[in-house]
Amino acid sequence: MKELLILSNISSEKYGDSTRPYFLGRYLSSCFRVTHFCLLEELKDNIKYEKLPSSLSFSRPLSIWKVVQKINKSIKKKEFKILYTHQLLYGIIGSFVKLMNPRLPFYVDFHSCEYFELKYQPNKHLKERLRIFLVPYLERFICEKSDKIITVSEETKNLLVNYYSIDQEKIIVIKNATDTSVISKVDTFDKAKLEKYRLDKKNNVLAMFPNPRNGFVSNELAMEFLFEVAEKVRKKRNDIKFLILGGGKTPKISLDNVIFTGYVKDYNEWLNIADVCIATYPLNAVCGGVRNKICDYLAVGKPIIATKESMRGFDDLLPDIHYYECNTVISFSEKLIHFDKTDNNLNNMAFRNLKKSKIYSWDKKAEALIDVFNQV
Numbered sequence: 001m002k003e004l005l006i007l008s009n010i011s012s013e014k015y016g017d018s019t020r021p022y023f024l025g026r027y028l029s030s031c032f033r034v035t036h037f038c039l040l041e042e043l044k045d046n047i048k049y050e051k052l053p054s055s056l057s058f059s060r061p062l063s064i065w066k067v068v069q070k071i072n073k074s075i076k077k078k079e080f081k082i083l084y085t086h087q088l089l090y091g092i093i094g095s096f097v098k099l100m101n102p103r104l105p106f107y108v109d110f111h112s113c114e115y116f117e118l119k120y121q122p123n124k125h126l127k128e129r130l131r132i133f134l135v136p137y138l139e140r141f142i143c144e145k146s147d148k149i150i151t152v153s154e155e156t157k158n159l160l161v162n163y164y165s166i167d168q169e170k171i172i173v174i175k176n177a178t179d180t181s182v183i184s185k186v187d188t189f190d191k192a193k194l195e196k197y198r199l200d201k202k203n204n205v206l207a208m209f210p211n212p213r214n215g216f217v218s219n220e221l222a223m224e225f226l227f228e229v230a231e232k233v234r235k236k237r238n239d240i241k242f243l244i245l246g247g248g249k250t251p252k253i254s255l256d257n258v259i260f261t262g263y264v265k266d267y268n269e270w271l272n273i274a275d276v277c278i279a280t281y282p283l284n285a286v287c288g289g290v291r292n293k294i295c296d297y298l299a300v301g302k303p304i305i306a307t308k309e310s311m312r313g314f315d316d317l318l319p320d321i322h323y324y325e326c327n328t329v330i331s332f333s334e335k336l337i338h339f340d341k342t343d344n345n346l347n348n349m350a351f352r353n354l355k356k357s358k359i360y361s362w363d364k365k366a367e368a369l370i371d372v373f374n375q376v
Helices: 016-028 061-077 087-100 114-120 126-145 154-164 191-195 217-236 267-273 292-299 329-337 344-359 362-373
Strands: 002-007 032-038 042-044 047-051 082-086 106-110 148-151 171-173 205-210 240-245 258-262 276-279 304-306
Touching (some): 016 032, 061 087, 087 106, 114 154, 126 154, 148 362, 191 267, 276 292, 292 304, 292 344
Parallel strands (some): 082 106, 205 276
Antiparallel strands (some): 042 047
């Protein structure tokens, strides 16, 4: 088996930006001996996770150089055949390592185009303006030093091609997914979980939205949009309840139809209890990649109501077939106000989404990546 070295930001939570490198790395271990440098240290699933210093950041250039040297020493000791990095910071480290080891095949995974996201962020303070200036140079540097670029969607691919004049043949699209061995359709649920919030499946319509409050601007904008929708919905339908899954600080705004569960261990059960899954990212909540929660919605076979921005990158999912597209607070509210559990169109959408989920599984995406690496 070939030796594969992965660099990423996965930590003990293994969600958000950690999700893609964690699951791809896990399934890659079936065909490669994987060493994964990240923010945790353990030996699991035949993968050796080696911890990087918590001080590693762009604001500390010396920390970056120390990690470059650490990785370079590991490569000299062990005959790694492939270097595979995720996201901007680790792509920069990988690029310097590539300069020191020009014959080592270097693959970089762009979860998004960061420059594209930064351009649309509101409240550009000095730090953000500095990032907007520097990020294009950093992303271009990574693109030029890498042998192949992996990215999450055709849209992100086109952004990299247009911004940095990259040959399209150099970029391979491998979409995001979900762990279908964990996230799947089930019929069991502990009623006590709903009773805690004075809810029940018979008398309530449950609109589910996983949205951790982690400081990510896009998530904050999604919550603002959701509160506006919830305010309008409650005036017409007091049976519709918005359940927000995920940890973080609860917003000061309080509505009796918006319920924050906090972090939930039984995430799959909560998704399965939903009557509809929603994604409320407004058009200005720009994300240069794709959102994993949509893959989760497919895996549990639920109807979806979402904005166009929420569905970014899912070019094979169609409005009114796989989801209802609502881009304004008014249209989103009206769709929910007229929501009817017995509508056969919702059942048909749920069935199509469950069927579609078969291609949005991490094991399938890892197989595609293995094919790419085997060309080395």
